[in-house]
Every structure is written in C-alpha cells, then in structure tokens.
Amino acid sequence: MSQSTSNFAYAMPASITDTVSLLSQASSNGVRCQVLAGGTDLLVQLRSVDPDPRTIVDIKSVPEVSRVEVSNSERGVFIGGAVSAATMTHHEGLKAILPGLVEAAYLIGSTQIQGRATLVGNLCNASPAGDTIPALITNQAVCEIHGPRGARSLPVEDFVVGVQKNALEAGEFVVGVRMPHPSARTADAYLRFIPRTEMDIAVASAGVSVTLDDAGVCSAARVAIGAVAPTALLVPDAADALVGSTLDEASLAAAGRACTAASSPISDKRGTAAYRRKVVAVLCERAAASAAERARAR
Amino acid sequence: MAKTHVSTCINGQDAEFLCSPEQTLLEVLRDTLHLTGTKEGCATGDCGACSVLLDGTLVCACLMLAAEAEGHDVTTIEGIASGNDLHPLQQKFLDHAALQCGVCTPGFIVASKALLDEDPDPDEESIRYWLAGNLCRCTGYDKIVRAVQDAAAELRS
Ligand SMILES: Cc1cc2nc3c(=O)[nH]c(=O)nc-3n(C[C@H](O)[C@H](O)[C@H](O)COP(=O)(O)OP(=O)(O)OC[C@H]3O[C@@H](n4cnc5c(N)ncnc54)[C@H](O)[C@@H]3O)c2cc1C
Ligand code: FES
Ligand code: FES
Numbered sequence: 106m107s108q109s110t111s112n113f114a115y116a117m118p119a120s121i122t123d124t125v126s127l128l129s130q131a132s133s134n135g136v137r138c139q140v141l142a143g144g145t146d147l148l149v150q151l152r153s154v155d156p157d158p159r160t161i162v163d164i165k166s167v168p169e170v171s172r173v174e175v176s177n178s179e180r181g182v183f184i185g186g187a188v189s190a191a192t193m194t195h196h197e198g199l200k201a202i203l204p205g206l207v208e209a210a211y212l213i214g215s216t217q218i219q220g221r222a223t224l225v226g227n228l229c230n231a232s233p234a235g236d237t238i239p240a241l242i243t244n245q246a247v248c249e250i251h252g253p254r255g256a257r258s259l260p261v262e263d264f265v266v267g268v269q270k271n272a273l274e275a276g277e278f279v280v281g282v283r284m285p286h287p288s289a290r291t292a293d294a295y296l297r298f299i300p301r302t303e304m305d306i307a308v309a310s311a312g313v314s315v316t317l318d319d320a321g322v323c324s325a326a327r328v329a330i331g332a333v334a335p336t337a338l339l340v341p342d343a344a345d346a347l348v349g350s351t352l353d354e355a356s357l358a359a360a361g362r363a364c365t366a367a368s369s370p371i372s373d374k375r376g377t378a379a380y381r382r383k384v385v386a387v388l389c390e391r392a393a394a395s396a397a398e399r400a401r402a403r
Numbered sequence: 404m405a406k407t408h409v410s411t412c413i414n415g416q417d418a419e420f421l422c423s424p425e426q427t428l429l430e431v432l433r434d435t436l437h438l439t440g441t442k443e444g445c446a447t448g449d450c451g452a453c454s455v456l457l458d459g460t461l462v463c464a465c466l467m468l469a470a471e472a473e474g475h476d477v478t479t480i481e482g483i484a485s486g487n488d489l490h491p492l493q494q495k496f497l498d499h500a501a502l503q504c505g506v507c508t509p510g511f512i513v514a515s516k517a518l519l520d521e522d523p524d525p526d527e528e529s530i531r532y533w534l535a536g537n538l539c540r541c542t543g544y545d546k547i548v549r550a551v552q553d554a555a556a557e558l559r560s
Contacts, residue, residue, distance in 0.1 A: 145466050216535075221466060
C-alpha cells in the first residue's frame with residue numbers, strides 16, 4: 106500500500122506473512138507503522154501524548170493470534186496476540202491451571218477495558234506497572250515473534266527492555282506467548298496493591314509460582330515483581346528462599362526480603378519508594394501463600 | 404484522504420459507513436450515524452459513558468476504531484428498548500430515580516444489560532465491580548445498584 110507519511114491508514118492483514126510484509130515494507134519506506142491489538146493503550150496514546158499519523162496494522166484477523174491452546178504435551182499453553190482479558194477470564198481451561206495469570210488479566214481496567222485489552226498488548230506496551238507481565242514471567246512464558254527474518258522466541262523477562270520499550274525489531278510482531286503446562290502440584294498467584302479497589306494501576310505487585318513434592322516441600326519456584334523497577338523483574342533470590350522449604354512463615358518472609366532487595370522503585374503520587382519496597386515484600390509473601398494453597402489443592 | 408468503507412450490523416440492522424482510519428467508533432456513531440445516545444465523557448476509557456456491546460461483549464466505543472467494527476454486531480443504547488417498550492433496566496432507572504443529568508445513564512444501562520445477559524442474579528458486590536468502569540458524577544451509585552437489582556428481579560420473574 107502506498108501512503109504518504111502524513112496520513113493515517115488502517116490495514117487488516119489476514120496472515121502472519123502479510124502482517125510481516127506490511128510492517129517491513131513500511132519500515133523500509135520510512136512510514137511509521139504500529140500494530141493494533143485491543144487498542145486500549147494505542148488509542149489513549151493517540152488521543153494524548155502521541156497523535157502523529159501512522160499506518161495502523163490490526164492483527165485481529167490473523168487466525169493464529171486469536172488462538173488459545175491448552176495442551177498437556179510439550180506444546181504447553183499458547184495465548185495468541187488478539188486474546189482479550191475477557192476471553193481469558195471466561196476460559197475454564199486457563200483458569201484451572203493458570204489462576205494467577207488469569208487473575209492478573211482480570212485486574213486490567215474495567216469490564217469494558219477487559220473486553221478489548223489483550224494479554225500480549227499489555228506485555229508489548231511494556232509499562233512498569235503492566236499487571237500481566239510479572240504473572241507471565243512466573244509462568245516461564247516465551248514470546249513467539251515473527252519478522253522479516255523468520256520466527257524467534259524470547260522469554261518475557263528479556264522481551265521487556267525498559268519503560269515502554271520492548272525488544273521487537275523493525276518488521277516484527279508477537280504472534281502470541283507460550284508457556285509450559287503447569288505440572289500437578291504447581292500453581293501460581295498474582296497480587297497487586299492499588300489505593301482503591303478498582304480502576305487504578307499498581308503501586309507494587311508480585312507473582313509467584315510454586316511446585317510442591319509429595320511431602321509438601323517446595324521443589325521449584327519463580328517469583329516476579331512489578332511496578333518497583335523500570336521493568337518487571339524475575340527475582341531468583343526470592344525463589345531460592347522458597348525452594349526446599351514447606352513454605353512456612355520464615356521462608357515466605359525471606360522471599361519477601363529478597364523482593365525488597367531487588368526493587369529500585371520511584372516515588373510518585375501513588376506511593377513513595379520506601380513504601381513500595383515494603384509493600385512488595387508483603388505482596389510476595391501473600392502471593393506465595395496463595396500459590397502454595399492452590400498447589401496443595403491441585 | 405482515503406476513507407475506509409465499513410459494513411456492520413448496528414442494533415440488528417445492517418449499516419454501512421465511510422470513516423477515516425483514525426476515527427473512533429464513538430465518533431462515527433455520534434457524528435456520522437447520528438446515534439447520539441452513546442455519550443462521550445473522557446474519550447480515554449475511564450468513564451464508561453460510551454459503553455456499547457460488540458458481538459455481545461461490553462466495550463468502550465471511544466477505544467475502538469470505527470474500522471474495527473467491520474463484520475461485527477454493535478448494540479448501542481438505541482437498541483435496548485423494544486420499539487416503544489422500555490427495557491426493564493430503563494424503566495427501573497426511572498422508577499428508582501437512578502439518574503440526574505443522565506449523561507452516564509446510557510453507559511450504565513448498556514453495561515448493566517451485559518451483566519444481566521451473563522449473570523441474571525448478580526449480588527451487590529458483583530454489580531459494583533462490573534460497573535466500576537462507569538462513572539456517575541451526580542446521582543451516586545446506590546440508586547443505580549438498586550435499579551439494576553430490581554431490573555434483574557423483574558427479568559427473572
Ligand atoms: C481505563 C484504563 C484502565 C487500565 N487499567 C490497567 C490496569 O489496571 N493494569 C494494566 O496492566 N493495564 C491497564 N490498562 C492498560 C491496558 O488496558 C493494557 O496495557 C492492555 O492490556 C493493552 O492491550 P491492548 O490489546 O489494548 O493493546 P494495544 O493498545 O492494541 O497495544 C499496546 C501496545 O503494544 C503494541 N502491540 C500490541 N500487540 C502487539 C503484538 N502482538 N505485537 C507487537 N506489538 C503489539 C501496540 O503497537 C501498542 O504499542 C488500562 C487502560 C485503560 C484505558
Ligand atoms: S468516553 Fe469512553 S470511557 Fe469515557
Ligand atoms: S446522572 Fe449525571 S453523571 Fe450520572
């Protein structure tokens with residue numbers, strides 16, 4: 106499509122190949138091009154901080170991006186780039202095995218926002234407070250990226266590289282995220298703190314996934330924190346504090362301290378840095394306790 | 404500038420319109436199709452005044468491009484009543500005086516309809532969470548919650 110740089114255009118490619126060629130062509134012609142999923146970040150930014158014309162590439166007609174796959178095989182769980190928070194919160198299969206990830210999606214905005222907002226859009230937007238990012242990291246999610254040089258995958262913790270910056274290169278987009286199907290006795294939880302009960306963004310957040318052995322001892326764990334650093338962070342020290350324990354109070358507290366140590370928050374109207382450091386520990390402890398309870402029940 | 408041609412179904416009737424690529428569904432509903440029941444409060448997804456149903460899912464018309472409506476079903480507040488018969492939600496909002504200026508009302512009614520389509524018997528907490536994205540600056544929320552509960556009861560009977 107030929108478009109001068111000063112015009113808006115809307116395109117709705119029907120395949121991964123067409124999407125990549127649209128995005129690559131635009132970038133080699135110096136035309137600004139942006140992927141549209143649910144639009145809940147894109148349209149707000151278009152109306153405020155970023156009004157410049159561009160070609161908007163709506164990926165929702167690409168069949169692969171609408172897919173949710175839940176498989177016990179090595180294919181694991183796949184959530185496509187057009188899958189909305191509302192779709193996730195209505196998906197019994199996902200809720201049963203990834204309650205923490207679904208919880209994170211359910212926390213996004215209002216019912217209206219959840220009707221459009223996608224999981225992958227939340228990730229690509231790369232806000233430090235993006236709710237699903239810590240939950241994706243705890244579940245070892247990997248981005249499946251397609252671009253002019255073919256397909257590649259990148260773990261979520263390496264995909265987000267800065268405040269509102271992701272690792273996509275020109276012509277690339279995220280088809281979806283894939284993560285292992287949690288084994289029996291594995292469960293996740295995600296918690297955030299906001300000053301009100303709904304419609305606000307996280308002051309601090311924590312996602313935890315734990316695996317228990319037959320004796321109830323934690324054999325594997327992942328902990329990730331949000332809104333307390335420029336990007337969501339995987340906190341291996343917190344996971345180490347949990348592994349080998351029965352997830353008793355002392356080990357939860359140690360994991361919390363590791364989260365505080367890993368964080369480098371800012372102070373803003375939602376909370377001071379000192380407050381965020383403290384709250385992130387509490388959230389980690391509570392999320393770990395909740396994940397442990399779910400793992401015991403699985 | 405090139406306009407996009409869009410075919411949709413709005414309130415049960417086929418509708419076609421031309422829009423520019425960056426126009427929102429809210430702008431087209433109000434300014435092109437003159438369906439002005441859907442309101443603009445914030446244009447940034449915060450107030451819910453622009454609530455519509457897209458294939459039955461509750462969304463903000465201000466956060467959708469009009470072009471994205473291609474091939475989809477849109478229900479606006481104009482599609483809630485049956486002819487001259489008000490929907491129970493509309494009647495109960497009147498009975499409970501659940502509106503003052505009324506700017507938020509279309510959004511509340513459309514959002515409540517989506518709730519009752521999914522859960523015919525929601526408790527007060529579910530109603531308040533579901534409607535957390537709908538802001539009212541004059542009535543207060545209690546009367547609105549009562550109206551929704553009462554409409555739900557009538558629809559169940
Ligand atoms: C009122 C309101 C409340 C909100 N509350 C919350 C909240 O509580 N917590 C929270 O985390 N977020 C919140 N958000 C932000 C938001 O809804 C999310 O970030 C949303 O998940 C983004 O998904 P989307 O599909 O709407 O993305 P879009 O707006 O379509 O895209 C977001 C960005 O990612 C890019 N992108 C999207 N998909 C892809 C892809 N597949 N490949 C490459 N790039 C892509 C786009 O180009 C764009 O830059 C809120 C937003 C609003 C308006
Ligand atoms: S006008 Fe759409 S949410 Fe306020
Ligand atoms: S009645 Fe005026 S905003 Fe609700």
